[in-house]
Amino acid sequence: MxxxxxxxxxxxxxxxxxxxxxxxxxxxxxxxxxxxxxxxxxxxxxxxxxxxxxxxxxxxxxxxxxxxxxxxxxxxxxxxxxxxxxxxxxxxxxxxxxxxxxxxxxxxxxxxGRRNEYVVREPSPSLRLRTEIAKLPQNIQVISGELLQDQQATSIMDGVIRNVSGVTMLEHWGHFARIHMRGFRLPAFRNGVNVQDSWGPLSEDMAFVDRIEFVKGPSGFMMAAGEPGGFYNIVTKKPSEERIGKVSLSTGSFDFYRGSFDLGGKLTDNGKLLYRLNALYQTGDSHRGHEDSERWGIAPALTYRFSDRTQITTELNIQNAESYIGAAYVFAPVADGYGSLDRNFKFTDTNYPASEIQQLTFFTNLRHDFSENWGFETQFAYLRYDQEGQSFWAWSITDGGDADRRVTQWDALSVGKYFQTYLNGSFNTGAITHNILGGFDYTQKVYWADFSNVVAIDDVPFNIYNPVYGQANPLPFDRSDPIQYRNGGEPYSGNTLRSYYLQDEIGFWNDKIRFTLAGRYSELLTQGKEDQDNQFSPRAGISIDIVPTLSAYALYDQSFLPANGVDFTGDTFDPIEADDVEGGVKKSFFSGRLKTSLGAYRITKKNVLVTDPENPNFSVQLGEVLSKGIEFDLQGEVTPEIDVVLNYANTNVEITQDTDPTLIGQRVAGHAKHVTNGWFNYDFAETTALKGCAASLGYQYQIDRSTWAWGADSQSDLPDYFRLDGALSWKNDKFRVQLNVNNILNEYLYAGANYGTYLYWQSEPGINGRVSLTYNL
Structure with a gap:
């Protein structure tokens, strides 16, 4: 009392x-x-x-x-x-x-008046937050469309993650990106919807992307049932009242050819009906050769404005892609060491077939403002991911180089249905301000997969020191039944999630001090688990303006993961919980044209399943993992000619509790302890002879690396990674010509792991380039 x-x-x-x-x-x-x-x-x-x-x-x-x-x-x-x-x-x-x-x-x-191309001050509406990023008690980093263009990224796997501190991509399956941050896998969001699958979704093509938002930490205002590292949100290009007309053609190393266009504007004179239409077609090979593939996609979008306060937007995105799943892997005896085979060495056969992937996404968003201070949004989304193909792996390799090459049938069908409705509002109680966010989320995902058929493709062992191609056996995969009816008709995975949340940002002293209090209640039913997980996840934060350009913040947030299976007594497991405590400062310079953030975090993941010491075939919930680190990000304009992105992260993830005492303190795979990246762009002054020209230079540097690996969690024997990239461009009102050169130093770069009985790795190409021409209609 x-x-x-x-x-x-x-x-x-x-x-x-x-x-x-x-x-x-x-x-x-x-x-x-x-x-x-x-x-x-x-x-x-x-x-x-x-x-x-x-x-x-x-x-x-x-x-x-x-x-x-x-x-x-x-x-x-x-x-x-x-x-x-x-x-x-x-x-x-x-x-x-x-x-x-x-x-x-x-x-x-x-x-x-020069446009600041790299700084984004406001979160997208799909993040539901109306507060400026600098004022939020959370570390949110945004990659703008202009930055993506300067780096000539075509997919999220084209080094996009270099623009955010501590983000790494673990291995490359070719068709989807496995991105990690703070030691945990990040779920992929699109327009505020969690579309992550076990082996998907399809890697995002930048032809359809307006910006990418990386939200660090559990982020209870968007999710609670997930890994605690955060998530990345792809914001697609939306209809605009402003006329848009752009056609781009690109060509580059390894027979790369690509064409895309972006059109938009008014369909009616009164501006009530707006449209956006994006499309792409791309073909190319890899540096290994004999992996010709194509990708195409089209994305129409319409917005209808009923009034100044009510509008509805509908988007459709259809993509088709070919991917050589597993073809990037190279295997060798441990004694040979990483990189012992040529960078372009091909482990699959020259006739290894591509996997076919079709993906359809559909979004409908209704927004209505009741007044200047209150409004709501309702969104329905649907995703269908259909894959028919195969995945390659070497099951063993002798010291003499003989490999047991096998191919697994790799068919999958994923269907996701999503519904969101949420309310934003602001009001005052005397001198205290309130920004309210509340709503309901519904997700239903079902993932069918056929990974059951594994075939050895060689009658005579494939030798890495004397490779002979063209002798692999055909793949005898049976696809006569639809995938939903194979393997007894049971889905591989799936879940149904209902969650309710409420958040209040409370402002004091002219909003110079802002408290955030929130909670999310989740009901999660997971495929293969009879009991439903019910979890309440609290969230509390504070953000203080020390001066107008400097703020400090602190945050406590929670997340959880379902734990499948039962223990030796037949009891089901409680959800795996994670607590995040973090804080930092955010500072802007040069009238807001340059922004920086410095923060530290500590994430404790509890109730992790570990081996039952008395019953080794079962698990108990006695494990704990600790992730802690510091992060620094700088983004924006240093001078009117110089734009810069610079970041650094120190990440440490280790086991702090386990039934096996020898494992305590052991490193958990999935991160590099030190990661720093930079990108510098120089626009020559308008008055010089080089008017319209620009030059860029960027680097990626990872120290003490450990990648995700089966049976190799404690391994961190990869060498440091350093890559240097650059670009030259010229533009006027109508044209933009750009040359990007990657891996300028021609380093042998790779990611991989020590499996114990052999090594495996995936190499990146040597020095390579790409030229693009963009015409503004």
């Missing part, structure tokens, strides 16, 4: 003593009334600001009540300042800011 009285007194004191705050909302347009996207909106010289969205709209919250100066700037337009009076506990609508084009050459525009 005494604690409640003290808390009540504190709340009453806050109510009467803290000043009120307000918000502003508006739009930036040309003299013709067309929206200007990515215009800079700044509050005087405070360093606070934002950028307009694709519709030219902007919002700023948590502002002091009273008069302020709003400054708008954009390259090619005259900077403009307007006076605004912020009203208490309300959103002030600012009249449209009409910017005038400048006709002369402008050094001033280069300095003040």
């Amino acid at each position: 005494k604690k409640i009285t003290i808390l009540s007194a504190f709340m009453m004191l806050t109510f009467f003593t803290y000043a009120q705050s307000g918000a502003i909302k508006g739009k930036v347009v040309t003299q013709q009334g067309l929206p200007i996207s990515n215009a800079n909106i700044m509050i005087g010289n405070s360093g606070m600001g934002t950028m307009t969205n694709a519709n030219g709209e902007y919002q700023l919250h948590h502002l002091e009540v009273g008069a302020l100066t709003l400054r708008a700037s954009y390259v090619g337009f005259t900077p403009l300042s307007v006076e605004v009076v912020v009203k208490p506990n309300a959103i002030t609508i600012v009249p449209d800011i009409i910017m005038q084009e400048k006709q002369e050459q402008l050094d001033e525009v280069v300095v003040q």
Whole structure:
């Protein structure tokens, strides 16, 4: 009772003593009334600001009540300042800011109005949060579309992860990306929906991607049933009122050819019906040869605006891809060591067939704003992933180099149905502000797989020192029955998840101090487990503005994983729980054009299944894993000519509790202890002879590596990894020409593991390049 009285007194004191705050909302347009996207909106010289969205709209919250100066700037337009009076506990609508084009050459525009290509200040709507990223008690890093273009990434497997601290990709199956962060696998989200599968989904193609958001930690506002490292969210390109027309052609090493286009704009004069249409076609080989594959996809999207407050968006994405699953692996005796075979050595036969993959995703999103402060979104999503193919592996290899090569039938069908509905709102209780988020999530996933047929493909052993190709036996796989009816008709995996959540961001002292209190209640029914897991996951955080450009945060969050099976007595297991405690600081420089974050975390994963010492064929829940580390990210504009991405992470994951005392303190595979990456882009000044030219240079450096491996969790004998990449480009209003060169130093780079009886690894190509031409319609 005494604690409640003290808390009540504190709340009453806050109510009467803290000043009120307000918000502003508006739009930036040309003299013709067309929206200007990515215009800079700044509050005087405070360093606070934002950028307009694709519709030219902007919002700023948590502002002091009273008069302020709003400054708008954009390259090619005259900077403009307007006076605004912020009203208490309300959103002030600012009249449209009409910017005038400048006709002369402008050094001033280069300095003040140049678009900041690498900094994204606001999370996407699919993350459900309306607070600026710098003000959130969470480490969220965003990879912008402009950065993806500078690096000429075509899929998420093209080194995209280099842009976020501590993120690594463990091995390469070719058709999907297994991405790890903080020592745990990251689930793949698309537009706020968790689409992760055991061996999927299909790796994201950048032709359809607007941005990628990496959210670190359990992130209870989006999920609770999952690994505690975080997740990455692919945000697809959406319809826009702004006219979009872009065609790109690329060619490069290993017979790489690719074409894509991106179209968008209004379908009706009144702007009620908007569209976006993206498509791609790609062919190419690998550095090993005889792996010709193709990939194509098309993604139409429509938005219909019923009114200024209500709109519905529907997206369809159809992709078809070929993948040589397992063909990247190379095997050798332990005595030979990693990299003992040529970088281009081919372990599969020259006639090893490609696996066929078709993937369809469908999203429908309805958004309605009841008022300036309250609104809701409802989203339905459907994913179907259909794969027919095979996977390669060597079962053994002798000291003399004779390999037992085998191929497994690798057919899969995954169907996911998703429903989300959530409410956002803001209100004040006196001088205290509240940002409310609450809703309901539903997920139903079923994954059928046929991995049962394994065949030895050689009558005569394949010798790595004297390889003979073209002698492999044909694959006798039976696909006469649909995959749903094979293996007794039982799915390989699946789950049904229902969860309810509520979150309140509570602001004090003009929102300079922000408390986050939240909880999620999950009901998870897992395939093969009779009992349902019911779990409550709390979340608490605080974010404090020390000065307008510097904030500090702390967070406590939880996640859980289902634990299948039973112990020796027949009892089912409790969910595997994980607690995350972290904190850090976020600092912006140069009026918000450069942002940095520095944080530390400690994740404890409890109730991990370990071997029962009295009954070795069963498990008990006595295991614990500890992941801890520090992370630093820098992203943005150092000078008007220089954009930079720079990051570093120190990650340590080890066993802290086990029935086998000798395992305590042992390293858990799946991370590199030290990872640092950099990307530097220099745009030559508008007034020089090199107008329109740019040069980029980037590196990836991993130290003390350990990758995911069967039976090799304690192995960390991989050498350090260093890769240097670069790019040159030229552009004007219509054209962009770009050359990217990867692995400039021609290093023999690989990932792999010591299996105990042999080594395996996957090599990257040597120095290779790609040229692209983009035309703006």
